[in-house]
Amino acid sequence: MKHFAHSLVLGALTTCAALPALAVDVAPGDYAILxxxxxxGLLYLQHSRATELNFGGVDVPASEVTANVAVLRGLHYTQIGNEPVLFQMVLPMGGFETAQIGGAAQPTSEGLGDLTFGASYWPVKPSNPETGTTVGVTAFLTAPSGSYEFGEVSLGGGTWVFTPQVALIQGLGNGVYLDAIADVALSMDHTESGVEVSRDPASQVQVAFRKQFGQTKSLSVGYSGQFGGDINYDGVYSGLKTRRDQVRVYANSFLSPTVQVQGMLAKDLNVEDGFKNDVVAEIRFLKLF
Structure with a gap:
């Protein structure tokens, strides 16, 4: 039963939240071509708290995960054959204030998370960003380099993950934009303590309406939906997956021509077979070089 509880927490944390998904989460406007x-250079500081756990359609009482995570992210825009491309790296780190299921505290592995590399290309570029269309595609590769122990609440995922992503920015005029992103995470099977761990493809859709107030400020309201991602142990469904409906609000402002601050608040409206976030609060610092 103890091993089962630990495996439950591992899967729930992997689906819950915020931690493995940070590399593919996209803020409105992020796919603009620079x-x-x-x-x-970006620094994200994120606090999340989940006090509801749904497992097999049943709520597990006295369950909570509270996490504090910092993310370092670096991006560099260049050209290949006169076409714009972007290379980036993302590294999360942090720990857990609380990790419990059914009132029982769970062991944690804290420290560095998994390192993610990304490369982006824009097959469609707008002639007029105010009303034009931008389409970008990115390939993310996440390495199992972070803190990870099977049966513990971990920042790392313990396996390689390849995530192709496609994004759209559609200018609607009068400073209003539609940002839409879709991706699918493909995880490699791995064996831990004699148990084969596999995860079905997990997809995510993000949509936001953004209002630009001049060149320095914007306000956005958005939705993120996650689907699939069933976690299996030795080929048997664990009762945990990625199924989440989340609303988000973003606001950002440039404090100088090269420094921007952005805040984000999010809340899960619906979660199946995983932890439900009461709140995700994030502040992002951006510096242009």
């Missing part, structure tokens, strides 16, 4: 030679 000039070649631009380098961007």
């Amino acid at each position: 000039p070649s030679g631009t380098t961007v």
Whole structure:
């Protein structure tokens, strides 16, 4: 029973939240094309709290996960054959204030999370960003480099993950934009403590309406839906998956021509077979070089 509880927490944390998904979460406007030679440094500080766990359609009482995570992200825009491309790296780190199921505290592995590499290309570029269409595609590869122990609440996922992503920015005029992103995470099977761990493809859809107030400020309201991602142990469904409906609000402002601050608040409206976030609060600092 103890091993089962630990496996439950591992799967629930993997689906719950925020931690493995940070590399593919996209803020409104992130797919805008910046000039070649631009380098961007970002620091994310995120706090999340979940006090409801749904397992097999049943709510598990006295279950809670509270996490504090920092993410370092670096981006560099360049050109290949006169076409804009972007290379990036993402590294999360942090720990857990609380991790319990049914009132029982769970062991944790804290520290560094998995390192993710990404490369982006834009097959469709707008002639007029105000009303034009931008389409970008990115290939993310996440390495199992972070803190991870099977049966513990971990920042790392313990396996390689390949995530192709496609994004659309559609200018609607009058400073209003539609941002839409879709991706699918493909995880490699791995064996831990004699147990084969596999995860079905997990897809995510993100949509936001963004209002630009000049060149320095914006406000956005969005939705994120996650689907699939069934976790199996030795080929048997664990009762945990990625199924989540979340609403988000973003606001950002440039404090100077090269420094931006962005805040985000999110809340899960619906979760099946996983932890439900009461709140996800994030502040992002961006520096252009």
